[in-house]
Amino acid sequence: MFAAENGLKGDPRLEAISAAIRVVPNFPKKGIMFQDITTLLLDHKAFKHTIDIFVDRYKDMQISVVAGVEARGFMFGPSIALAIGAKFVPLRKPGKLPGKVISESYELEYGHDRLEMHVDAVEPRERVIIIDDLVATGGTLSAAISLMESQGAEVVECACVIGLPEVKGQHKLKGKPLYVLVEPSGLDGFC
């Protein structure tokens, strides 16, 4: 669900966050309006707002694991984990993690890939949130949910800064709640 529909309607922080995100047309290929969060990271106030909103939401939910999807999930996840006293677990592209891993394949908005996690990173019954910068089709997040559930952990929610139109009105992902801060900017005329 979108933050504005879930208690943060009219919150000026959401507007600041949205305004700080840059749209880059035709990246990585023609027709894609790429939502560039690097400009959000350059805006200290807006970046702090982003983390604060997620921390406020999750700090009293007994979350012991924040999992972040490589690589932009790494930019948001650790700060949230530190603030709520949870572990940070990186979910990575194949071949990057040095220890024993489990992996799950998934389809991207443009292409397909695999996601890996260390086998000893989460324990059964741990409560997990999964972070990424953006959710489009939900393929990556679904793979992340599968990884967690294969270890007996409970995914409490998936959280993203930006949610593409495909997910609007779609509150659940593979049965799990989805929490999104803002819609993408600059999508007039987007296919």
Next chain:
Amino acid sequence: MQTIIALAPLVSHRLCLAPPPFPRHRLLCRRAPSIRLPSHRSSTTSFRLLSSFAASRDSEMATEDGQDPRIPKIASSIRVIPDFPKPGIMFHDITTLLLDTEAFKDTIDLFVERYKGKGISVVAGVEARGFIFGPPIALAIGAKFVPMRKPKKLPGKVISEEYSLEYGTDKIEMHVGAVEPGERAIIIDDLIATGGTLSAAVRLLERVGVKIVECACVIELPECKGREKLGETPLFILISSA
């Protein structure tokens, strides 16, 4: 979970082409060294302490006055995995540090305490593990976070800098306009080995007029001589793994 602290004395980091400083038989006879825990007071102090350690390799690891008490726990939370990504490399795995909430918090706090209030407006982090440590530091000290990425990942206009690998070259990229001339920056990565990536990051930022106050890493592999490669640029590290 069991964590192993690094140390096989025979480690021949394939990344590091220089031969070990001592004849092999002495390395065989030498007991496994402990992780060197330098003082965090200043990078020049760290360098002198490391030099004195290198000169007396068989001595006990001393705990210097001023040693921050948080560092041993951070060191023990890092897992070493042999032969990854290839035989001969002792890979320092910081993912186990990230699972230890206290050790991870202490790691960030140590960097934040060092850099807060020093007029640093840019924290640059090297893909991908620099993305884990950099943003929390940036947020805490009021700086922007600038990701320095492998080629073709950044969507906007970029500038790039090439650097040497053991075999071949690679490139590091940054968005044009992410930083401005005269800004003061620190560059973060989880580990420095040969210093190839970090020195490329330094060159990239300096080309656009940024002053690099310091490079900061959790771990240094001193035998790989990354500190030398950084030349005049100061290096601050929490743990030295010899």
